[in-house]
Amino acid sequence: METVFGERDTQTAHAGVPVTRQLAGGRGWSVHDYVCEAGPDDRPFEERHESVSIAAVVAGSFNYASDQGKALLHPGALLLGNHGACYECGHDHGVGDRCIAVKFAPDYFAEIAATAAGSSKFRFPAAMLPSGREMLAHTVMLEAGSKNREPLKTEEDLVGFVAATVRALSGAAAVSSRVSSHDSRRLSRALRYIEDHSDQALDLDQLASIAAMSKFHFLRTFRRTVGATPYQYLLGIRLRRAALRLLTSPDAVSAIAFETGFGDLSTFNSTFRARFGMTPMAFRRAG
Helix, strand or coil, X not given: CCECCCCCCCCCCECCECEEEEEEEECCEEEEEEEECCCCCCCCCCEECCCEEEEEEEECXXXXXXXXXXXXXXXXXXXXXXXXXXXXXXXXXXXXXXXXXXXXCHHHHHHHHHHHCCCCCCCCCCCEECCCHHHHHHHHHHXXXXXXXXXXXXXXXXXXXXXXXXXXXXXXXXXXXXXXXXXXXXXXXXXXXXXXXXXXXCCHHHHHHHHCCCXXXXXXXXXXXXXXXXXXXXXXXXXXXXXXXXXXXXXXHHXXXXXXXXXXXXXXXXXXXXXXXCCHHHHHXXX
């Protein structure tokens, strides 16, 4: 018996103990909403991936360490977990995060990987897949969910999401942080500031100052760690939030454009179409 996406639970997460709610599930797969309010004072502990896991970070930033390395996770990025791998999550530089995790049984995942990567033995080569053009629509649809979505449509979309993730990883190595703990702490401040002020005009002087870095060092370290420039990351947050609003609210496209940080409707329409391959209205209808 399968379930479909439900509404967010109103239960509050307690520091250090994530609140987990299953949103959907069927034979060999499930989707979970993780809300964590851990912070620098909470000691991370080792956990184990009981299935193959791909988690879309919706809010907050945190450190993640697995068998494939370390990464600074941020909104829009995908946390990658191989079956049976041990891992730790730490919130050394801020409080809280939220993730939507898709979990597949190893044999089900192996079938998908055999087609998407050409090998049923495929394993994630890195701890993180950074936010990028090829995965944006998939992560928006995952975050939007729908309590009215039919089980068949839900599972089809999730298989597509997993296959797209595998394809994105099989052709090139994903980004893992090779950054000092000092720089990681400073970058986290900038990441959270961008997340909280994405609807505002930001500049490099401002962000580098928040990170307490020179502008060049900030740009170089940000791109190496996050997998995108600060502007590309900011644009991704704006587009993800706008796309989510298109799917979950009746608000006018123009209102959504301005409220998510785009200065004019024409720029929003052209940027959205370039990233999603369709106009905002077409995306709303398709969703």
